[in-house]
Amino acid sequence: MMKMLSALLLLAAVNVQAALPGDSIYQLNSQWQDRKGHSLNLPELAGKKQIIALIYTDCITACPVIVADMKSIQDALTPEQQAKLGFVLVSLTPARDTPKIMRHFAKKRVLDEHWTLLSGDDDKVRTLAMALNIQYMGLPDGEVAHSNAITVLDEQGRLQLQQVGLPKGPEALIKKMFD
Template identity: 70%
Template sequence: MKTLTLLLALLSLNALAALPGDSLYQLNDQWQNRHGKTLKLQDMAGKKQLFAFIYTDCATACPIIVSELKRIQQALTPEQQQRIGFVLVSLTPGTDTPKVMAHFARQRELDEHWTLLSGNEHQVRTLAMALNIKYMGLANGEIAHSNAITALDEQGRILFQQSGLPDGPEGVIAKMVL
């Protein structure tokens, strides 16, 4: 059993070593997805990803962010959808449990191309800082946050970051060179 554990640890280190130094996937934290499964960011390597930060009980900016990402997904061909993932990271990990995230995904009709992540406060802050996403809690319980969509390449490097869809979903798709 110790040999297997050591082998898995070495494989994990090799996978990290194979990633470029500027890869977001170098962050080695463990997250939970909406199914309660533990995963690392590096598990998303191999296809392009669109990241956004939200919280599930937001009534202002977050629904717009999700709608914009859904517009992008709807503009993709089925072949293109196989080469891109959509990642929503919770800004309120204390309340956005896997069960809450799963309910949110069902309500918004988010399919298997979507990964909803919840971690702890430190993980969220670290990832937000790596992506230059700013956020802070307000006295009324709301979260003020950047409304950026961040596109990553297959190895977790930032391709671009933008707010909104000034050129429509097709503009994002063209920038991602799918």
């Protein structure tokens, strides 16, 4: 019975990926680990717009600003909009950002069920960063220099828009996402 269930889930994942457009980030079909320690394949994010950013949990400079900007977007959404949107944070330091660390980070930042925190191996992070045009580089002191972009993916994982910060406020970004 368990093998049959696994086979059906695999077939469903293949069918979802086949239905995705060629320029979808979800074509990467890479497996990640969420803050609960569960495996997640990128195509599982399909069906909702996703606001995604690459951060690391022990950052004290840019990453807290990125998360605060994303939270301000969430706070400005109507309940209907929030139901159509997810928030994804991908760790730039996957060896350090274990599920336990990510759970603590989410609790400290009050990130609710609309937020998905992901960690993968270095190759997956690099591949996703390249697909999103996010540049980053580890520094000798353990910090990470990185692009501070917030990326919006459409329901099929295609890049809808990307920007640094919220220069015109969260409402301007929300208008661009839902118009």
